[in-house]
Amino acid sequence: MDWLKIGSAALLIGMLIFIYPRMRHAMKHSPKGTTEDWKGFIVPLAAVIGFVIFLIMMVRG
Amino acid sequence: MLGQQSVASRPVESILSTNKVIRSTYQLLSMTLLFSAFTAYLSISMQASQGMGLVATIVGIVMLWFVLPRTANSASGIPVIFAITGLLGFGIGPMVAFYLAVNPSIVMTALGGTGVIFLGLSGYALTTRKDFSFMGGFLMVGMLVIIGASLLNIFMGIPALSLTVSAAVIMIMSGFILYQTSSLIHGGETNYIMATASLFLSILNIFTSLLHLLGALGGDD
DSSP: HHHHHHHHHHHHHHHHHHHHHHHHHHHHOOOOOHHHHHHHHHHHHHHHHHHHHHHHHHHHH | HHHHHHHHHOOHHHHHHHHHHHHHHHHHHHHHHHHHHHHHHHHHHTTTHHHHHHHHHHHHHHHHTTTTHHHHHHHHHHHHHHHHHHHHHHHHHHHHHHHHHHHHHHHHHHHHHHHHHHHHHHHHHHHHOOGGGGHHHHHHHHHHHHHHHHHHHHHHOOOHHHHHHHHHHHHHHHHEEEHHHHHHTTOOOOHHHHHHHHHHHHHHHHHHHHHHHHHHHHHHH
C-alpha cells in the first residue's frame, strides 16, 4: 500500500464525512420534482451523454 | 411562460440584484479558471509529482470546506478562492502532464468538451429559467455513491468501475451546473464567491473525468 493510495483514501473518507450531513439536509429540505421537472433535467443530460459519446468516437478516429 | 410569470412577479430590485450576482459569478469564474490553468501549467513545467499534486488538492479541499465559508462574505474571500482554485489547478497538473505525454489531442478535446458542456448547460438553465432546486437531494446522494465507489476502487483497482465512476461524475456534475445556475437565477444563491467555487468544482471534475474517459476509451489499443 503506497502513500498515494492512503492519501487519496483519506481525502475521500473526509469527503464522505463532510458530505453526509449535507446530503441528509438536502434530502429533507429539497422540494419534490414533478414529472415535467425531471423531463427538463433528462433532456440536457441526454445531450451531455450523446456529446461525450461523440467525443470518444472522434478521438478514436 | 412560467419563467416569464415568475420574473414578472418579482420586484425589479431583486431581479437586478440577481443579474449582478450572475455577472459577478461568471467574471470571477473565468478569472479563477484562467488562474488554475496557469497553476496547472506551472505544475507541468515543474514536473510536479503525483504526491505533490495530491497534497495541493488536499490543502485546496480543506480550504474550500473550512476557510472559504468563513471568508466568502468579505473581501478576503477573493484571495481565498484564488488560492483554492490555484491549488486545485496545481493538483491536476501531474495528471494532465501524463495525458499530454500520451496524446496531447486528448487534453485539448477534454478541454473543449468541458467548455461546450458547461456553456451548453448554463445556457439551457439561463434561457429556460427552469427551477432545478428539486435535484438537491438526488445530486448529493449521487455524489455520495460516487465517492463510495471511488474509495472502493482505490483498493480493488477495477478499470470498468473506474470508467463507470468517471461517466457518473460527468452526469452528476452536469446536474450540479444546472442546479447551481438555477439557484443563481432564482435567488437561492446570493454569494457569488460560493457560487464560483461550486461551478469551478463542477467544471474541474467534468474535465478530469472526461480526460480519463477519453484516455481510456479513445486509445488505439
